[in-house]
Amino acid sequence: xxxxxxxxxxxxxxxxxxxxxxxxxxxxxxxxxxxxxxxxxxxxxxxxxxxxxxxxxxxxxxxxxxxxxxxxxxxxxxxxxxxxxxxxxxxxxxxxxxxxxxxxxxxxxxxxxxxxxxxxxxxxxxxxxxxxxxxxxxxxxxxxxxxxxxxxxxxxxxxxxxxxxxxxxxxxxxxxxxxxxxxxxxxxxxxxxxxxxxxxxxxxxxxxxxxxxxxxxxxxxxxxxxxxxxxxxxxxxxxxxxxxxxxxxxxxxxxxxxxxxxxxxxxxxxxxxxxxxxxxxxxxxxxxxxxxxxxxxxxxxxxxxxxxxxxxxxxxxxxxxxxxxxxxxxxxxxxxxxxxxxxxxxxxxxxxxxxxxxxxxxxxxxxxxxxxxxxxxxxxxxxxxxxxxxxxxxxxxxxxxxxxxxxxxxxxxxxxxxxxxxxxxxxxxxxxxxxxxxxxxxxxxxxxxxx
Amino acid sequence: xxxxxxxxxxxxxxxxxxxxxxxxxxxxxxxxxxxxxxxxxxxxxxxxxxxxxxxxxxxxxxxxxxxxxxxxxxxxxxxxxxxxxxxxxxxxxxxxxxxxxxxxxxxxxxx
Numbered sequence: 001x002x003x004x005x006x007x008x009x010x011x012x013x014x015x016x017x018x019x020x021x022x023x024x025x026x027x028x029x030x031x032x033x034x035x036x037x038x039x040x041x042x043x044x045x046x047x048x049x050x051x052x053x054x055x056x057x058x059x060x061x062x063x064x065x066x067x068x069x070x071x072x073x074x075x076x077x078x079x080x081x082x083x084x085x086x087x088x089x090x091x092x093x094x095x096x097x098x099x100x101x102x103x104x105x106x107x108x109x110x111x112x113x114x115x116x117x118x119x120x121x122x123x124x125x126x127x128x129x130x131x132x133x134x135x136x137x138x139x140x141x142x143x144x145x146x147x148x149x150x151x152x153x154x155x156x157x158x159x160x161x162x163x164x165x166x167x168x169x170x171x172x173x174x175x176x177x178x179x180x181x182x183x184x185x186x187x188x189x190x191x192x193x194x195x196x197x198x199x200x201x202x203x204x205x206x207x208x209x210x211x212x213x214x215x216x217x218x219x220x221x222x223x224x225x226x227x228x229x230x231x232x233x234x235x236x237x238x239x240x241x242x243x244x245x246x247x248x249x250x251x252x253x254x255x256x257x258x259x260x261x262x263x264x265x266x267x268x269x270x271x272x273x274x275x276x277x278x279x280x281x282x283x284x285x286x287x288x289x290x291x292x293x294x295x296x297x298x299x300x301x302x303x304x305x306x307x308x309x310x311x312x313x314x315x316x317x318x319x320x321x322x323x324x325x326x327x328x329x330x331x332x333x334x335x336x337x338x339x340x341x342x343x344x345x346x347x348x349x350x351x352x353x354x355x356x357x358x359x360x361x362x363x364x365x366x367x368x369x370x371x372x373x374x375x376x377x378x379x380x381x382x383x384x385x386x387x388x389x390x391x392x393x394x395x396x397x398x399x400x401x402x403x404x405x406x407x408x409x410x411x412x413x414x415x416x417x418x419x420x421x422x423x424x425x426x427x428x429x430x431x432x433x434x435x436x437x438x439x440x441x442x443x444x445x446x447x448x449x450x451x
Numbered sequence: 452x453x454x455x456x457x458x459x460x461x462x463x464x465x466x467x468x469x470x471x472x473x474x475x476x477x478x479x480x481x482x483x484x485x486x487x488x489x490x491x492x493x494x495x496x497x498x499x500x501x502x503x504x505x506x507x508x509x510x511x512x513x514x515x516x517x518x519x520x521x522x523x524x525x526x527x528x529x530x531x532x533x534x535x536x537x538x539x540x541x542x543x544x545x546x547x548x549x550x551x552x553x554x555x556x557x558x559x560x561x562x
Contacts, residue, residue: 135521210491213462217562220460390457390458
């Protein structure tokens with residue numbers, strides 16, 4: 001009976017053995033497959049490296065224990081010993097933590113720069129930012145390292161430049177001026193982007209400069225040239241017209257006197273404009289000086305009355321002088337103080353519509369002599385009032401733009417007042433009028449230079 | 452203490468009037484801090500109307516100078532009178548600031 005077949009228990013044993021064998025073979029294949037995949041990935045990374053790829057992210061393989069981890073570790077080690085890392089180390093030198101504001105030599109050197117300096121790695125993560133960078137980007141410095149740059153810089157052109165430099169490793173510096181969206185004023189930041197490091201991981205150096213003041217200065221200079229040309233042309237045109245009349249026409253003695261009077265007024269106007277420009281040039285060069293002598297205020301104001309009586313009458317303005325019977329002693333430069341009074345009263349006449357009223361009052365207030373020029377003119381908005389004493393600035397009002405002017409008069413007037421240890425202040429309401437208060441210390445002295 | 456604030460171009464000019472002492476120092480410190488934040492550090496202190504300064508006043512100026520120093524900038528003082536200059540020199544703090552004869556020169560230094 002025993003020869004009739006293989007016992008059932010033997011069949012089961014063989015099947016079990018075959019199954020175990022199959023599982024072992026499959027497991028071995030799977031294990032080998034994983035190993036081979038890692039090796040294939042590393043092989044691919046090596047080919048990519050041979051083809052010029054240097055980006056760490058592209059050369060790394062999926063993290064697994066064993067060979068993959070060792071490969072990634074090798075890349076990381078290479079990154080740490082690269083040129084870029086050496087720069088980074090320099091910035092963190094002597095125990096200073098570059099990211100958080102320590103005291104290393106390199107970091108202290110970077111912190112002495114007024115330009116913002118940031119270093120960005122190929123994952124677009126900030127690796128370093130100096131103090132100026134934090135201020136210019138309106139961030140807390142300690143919060144910057146490790147932050148994705150796209151969370152801090154929002155301008156597309158800058159981000160695109162950073163991305164392109166990281167991708168291509170281009171050494172070309174890319175420069176772009178960007179308005180600061182977080183600024184209450186018209187701040188402009190200049191970003192310069194370029195690659196750093198010669199081998200190993202690519203990084204980008206971004207230098208940020210605040211160029212707002214340069215931009216404003218350039219715009220003001222251009223505006224000044226345009227305004228000054230216009231301002232000089234107007235009296236010249238008038239003079240030319242009346243001189244031609246005097247030459248060509250047979251004028252009556254009265255008409256001749258009138259023409260000569262206009263020419264005389266325009267010459268005075270030109271003289272004042274050129275004087276203002278020269279004084280502004282003196283201020284620009286830091287050379288505005290004032291003579292120091294006793295100034296008799298009464299004749300100064302009487303001359304002012306004479307100078308503006310005719311222009312006020314022609315415009316239908318009421319011009320009143322409220323003057324004291326006696327004046328205290330003032331020390332200063334008569335000619336410079338006359339410029340202040342001319343600018344204040346000239347502006348009042350210029351910007352007060354027909355039928356309006358202008359009052360010039362002088363009074364003693366404690367140890368000050370205060371001259372107030374009040375008009376019922378177009379007035380100045382609060383926003384413009386804060387800026388009218390700046391050079392080259394004119395109020396943002398179409399009625400102001402319609403009048404000639406360089407935007408220098410008030411700046412000059414205040415500089416002269418301060419040169420005499422006094423000042424000029426303004427109270428104004430749009431469409432109601434303005435009061436300019438010009439005060440000088442009684443018996444005061446002239447400072448060495450304009451302030 | 453009255454502290455006038457004005458813009459010259461992109462630069463904020465603060466002009467404290469009177470003695471810079473005791474509790475007034477906090478006003479200058481506060482206004483200066485605001486100006487630094489608003490103007491990205493473009494700040495000038497026009498000291499021409501500061502009559503004299505005590506240790507609290509100097510401390511306030513030094514605090515502002517430190518704040519600017521973190522951004523690679525130096526606090527610019529203009530028009531300091533002789534009394535204030537002497538106080539800064541006696542306390543050996545004059546070198547912590549940039550000194551200008553007038554506001555215009557200080558403002559121009561930002562160009």
